[in-house]
Amino acid sequence: MQLPVARGRVSAALLDVLGGRAAKLPAFARFDGDEDLHLTLFVCYELAYRGWDGVDDRWEWDPGMLRLRTAAENRFLGFLYDLVGEPGEHVDPARVPDELARIVEEDDGPGLSGYLRGRATYEQFREFVTHRSVYHLREADPHSWALPRLGGRAKAALVEIQTDEYGGGAEPRMHQELFKRTMSWFDLDLSYGGYVDSVGAPTLAVNNLMSLFGLHRARRGMILGHLAAFEMTSSLPNRSYANGLRRLGGDADATAFYDEHVEADAVHEQIAAHDLCGSFAAAEPRRAGDVLFGARCALAVDSLWAGSILDAWQNGRTSLRTRAVEPVLAG
Structure with a gap:
């Protein structure tokens, strides 16, 4: 699967790294809305499925990638708790x-x-x-x-x-x-x-x-x-x-x-x-x-x-x- 088009600053930085246009992921305080958040999560998650064309499989377990994924997951979990309540x-x-x-x-x-x-x-x-x-x-x-x-x-x-x-x-x-x-x-x-x-x-x-x-x-x-x-x-x-x-x-x-x-x-x-x-x-x-x-x-x-x-x-x-x-x- 080819890498998608970015939908905000965080997904753009992530795709730049995976696409070989940047060396490392910068630290971000927030996402540029739901499109940026969910594309970022989807791109991170796909590394655990069939991966992305031209992207080294080792990115799946990269510490910086996992930190970014965790930040995005916490944002999504907060939304879910607001939506249906906590377990x-x-x-x-x-x-x-x-x-x-x-x-x-x-x-x-x-x-x-x-x-x-x-x-x-x-x-x-x-x-x-x-x-x-x-x-x-x-x-x-x-x-x-x-x-x-x-x-x-x-x-x-x-x-x-x-x-x-x-x-x-x-x-x-x-x-x-x-x-x-x-x-x-x-x-x-x-x-x-x-x-x-x-x-x-x-x-x-x-x-x-x-x-x-x-x-x-x-x-x-x-x-x-x-x-x-x-x-x-x-x-x-x-x-x-x-x-x-x-x-x-x-x-x-x-x-x-x-x-x-x-x-x-x-x-x-x-x-x-x-x-x-x-x-x-x-x-x-x-x-x-x-x-x-x-x-x-x-x-x-x-x-x-x-x-x-x-x-x-x-x-x-x-x-x-x-x-x-x-x-x-x-x-």
Whole structure:
């Protein structure tokens, strides 16, 4: 993946260093807004995934890079605490599956899936797919960081979920590969991270949240709660996405990714709530509050992202930052 274009002073300094135009990272007191913050975080985090073209892999563990990443993470965490509150310290582990169900039931985020099912134009749906490509082309990877940090029943449950996400070992069935079929129907660039420059801070924040939780052992409960919230709120929206694509003339290739999730996530919902998060909370009761915090963050950050997309469309604007994909007018 090529290094993106800077969005502020901090991300510019970071990209200058990684691009070989500067020798070291300067000290910064603040970021130039959310775009600067979340691009900085995304660039730092990607060093732990597939990396950047022409960038030495050793930057992943560079002390200066880690200091910058920590500063950005602390800023993001402060935002999350303001958004959903801090993790609860006295949560009954036995109540975790029921509390997850309650959090999901009470979620009243914007109706993006309904809009895509019944109203979105071809161009708007194409924008949606563009946004989601930043995650779906590495789908399951952020949650897999939790695997070596678990044991027993919780580990087995996560393996069961992730096995489906990775297509049971068959490359064409991997969800990352299924999503490429949707992108191909929209004639989009299939390159990993090809649209990072096209999406705004809300989209990057959705991705950064998973890395914030997944890359830290201390936040292993949070990434499990995040995964549970994803699985417990996925089946019905994916049915809407598939039906919306069929309304627009989408063929079996176009809808394969979403149709797969309708069935798979209905099963994963129970595994994630009970076998994964319930077992984890029972084994590590002090982390029970982290699980619920991760779930609340997943829903809240995704809601902000969906709201930003709908707001753009309802005001006749593109939801993308650049013209890398044709802009759109609300239909």
